[in-house]
Amino acid sequence: MSEAKLKILVVEDEPDQRNLIVSMLAANDYQVTSAESVEAAIVLIKQDEPDLVFSDWKLGQLTGMDLLNYVRRELPDMGFIIATAYGTITHAVDAMHAGADDYLAKPYQRQTLLLAIDKVAKSIALKKQNRRLASELSQQQELVGLVGKSAMMQKVYQRVQRVSATDATVLIGGESGTGKELAARALYQLSNRKHKPFIAINCGAIPESLAEAELFGAEKGAYTGANSLKIGKLEAADGGTVFLDEIGELPLLQQTNLLRFLQEGVISRLGQNGELKLDVRVIAATHRDLQLEVAEGRFREDLYYRLNVVPIHMPALRERPEDVGQLVEHFLKIHCRQYGMPTAKLSSQTLKCLLDHPWPGNVRELANRIERFVLLGDEQEMVNELTLAPQMLDTNGFILPETGIEWDLFEKDCLQQAMTKHEGNRTKAAKFLGMSYKAFLYRLEKYQLV
Ligand SMILES: Nc1ncnc2c1ncn2[C@@H]1O[C@H](COP(=O)(O)OP(=O)(O)OP(=O)(O)O)[C@@H](O)[C@H]1O
Ligand SMILES: [Mg+2]
CATH class of the missing domain: 3.40.50.2300 (Response regulator)
Known part of the structure; x- marks a missing residue:
């Protein structure tokens, strides 16, 4: 310096x-x-x-x-x-x-x-x-499949790179479609366990009664129908990495077993007397607010702390609109190649429309829309869908005032605004508010707006 x-x-x-x-x-x-x-x-x-x-x-x-x-x-x-x-x-x-x-x-x-x-x-x-x-190397634009050069994504890349070389347990948070699984795979790809197994488990998709055998295995005869030894997912990942997706959905009983594994490095198969020592790196992900789950008694606090050694937060797409352009290009390239078409281009008006969209489904939504556009080739249709589709109110950020609200006035105001916006066209106004024509008309009459 x-x-x-x-x-x-x-x-x-x-x-x-x-x-x-x-x-x-x-x-x-x-x-x-x-x-x-x-x-x-x-x-x-x-x-x-x-x-x-x-x-x-x-x-x-x-x-x-x-x-x-x-x-x-x-x-x-x-x-x-x-x-x-x-x-x-x-x-x-x-x-x-x-x-x-x-x-x-x-x-x-x-x-x-x-x-x-x-x-x-x-x-x-x-x-x-x-x-x-x-300084010769330009700003990092992507990291093993993750695309985006916003400051928020740079922070994600830095963290992923920093902890990939370690065996630290990582907890990846963020809304649906923000790339949590992709980040988990990037961590694995950059780690020195990359030639060992990577086993992904969707904790929300296993029926509770089967969860223990799925995760930890079961001895022959441990339960009715267990005709042979079953190796659990954690054991199968020995030496490698396990990705516990949707960890917030893990049943409480299995949370206890997982905690034991994280603390002592051992598991027991269902019906097994002894224990097995395993060497597995754990990466977990959830779209839930785990602290809230803890506060409400659905998630073990001690397990939360064991998992949250290194938190990685995947930012929502609306928080980093500067990445939209690059992501659009990325998915255009991927999907055009996938369907054997020449790389398509979008007009600047369409791009602006994509930039203005709040992307409640995050990168997944963007990828899907671009894929559909590549298949159908109808730019106008994509624009119409984006501009006419009612957006979900972001109820996370929507807090009622302390003093309460006058519901009827609020509802009437919404109806009036929708009518003004669509110059009295009831069909469009109803669509704009995401309700059926009948439901809309009923409300107009209720407030004597017809
Ligand atoms: N930064 C990114 N760059 C490129 N592709 C991305 C990025 N983020 C997400 N994607 C793509 O978007 C889709 C959704 O990503 P992923 O499955 O990792 O999200 P997720 O956070 O795990 O979502 P969910 O909570 O719904 O499981 C995938 O097709 C993924 O490849
Ligand atoms: Mg996922």
Whole structure:
């Protein structure tokens, strides 16, 4: 790195504490700015990209984690150290998971802070150097089948590459169709177990009564109809990798058996007295919010922690519209080749329409639409489908106001807006609201809108 002083942003809402840290760092030859809140810090980060952020955990309404998430999303190379209150080790663990470079438990010695900063500064210098060396290589556009060059996907690639060489258990989350299975396969492809078995198990597809034998195997005669020894999926994967898809659907009893395997590395076949030691790397995936499943008693908390050693979050497509163009090209190429056709092209209007679509079914939906377009060759039909198809309301982000709502007024307003939008054409307005003509007319009459 050049001789320029390292720029540090100190985020602390307590004025005395903030001034103390600022003057200490300035005395140690760092260039220091400071902010008292997450919002003010973001303004400063945008204005004057610091090399490193040192943030307190507790900052009024928001926390240092919110800031960390922002920084990791927008500027993945920026150094980040977080200070957590004494006795809140879970905060430190969460922060490290979210990509903090280091944490300090309060109260800390000034020397500890300086050492931590020095360590992170060195790693930033190294990252910058690596970046320079790699500057010839363009931004990573894809990783073993995963396509997309948005910052969010870069983060996924970095994580996948980093943990693929280890045997760490990985938990992949994200909405349906975001590429969780593809990421699991990428992890496997890049690992040194790639010549060993990769066994995928869809935990949601096994009937509960068969789950134990499927996963862990069964001795001959262990249950009625068990005429021979059955080798379970985990045993079959010995030496390799097992992919537990839809792990949130695993019956509670099998969660206990799986926990035992993750803790002790052993399983017992159904009906077996002894135990078998296995060497299997576990990758799990779910579209569910497992923390919520834990809170509601459907998923074992201890198993959740055992699985969530390295979390990988697959971002929804609507969060990274900058990837749509590249994905469209990718699937056009794949499907045209698959059906032996010359590579098709789309007009810029169609592309715009694809970019504006919120993609509730994520990459899978996009792949399917492009495949259908390649087969039917009807660009207009694809556009019509995208613009006329009613979108599911994103109920994840839709929160009713604290004060409640006037349902009738809300419904009436929806009807009126639909009618205005479609210039009084009832058929189109009904379709726009995703309801039958009859149901629509009934409501129009109810609100005396006819
Ligand atoms: N980033 C990507 N680049 C290229 N193809 C992708 C990408 N993400 C997903 N796909 C493709 O989209 C389809 C769905 O992906 P995948 O099955 O991995 O999703 P998933 O997250 O496991 O979904 P579900 O939760 O419904 O099981 C697959 O055909 C996959 O190849
Ligand atoms: Mg899947």
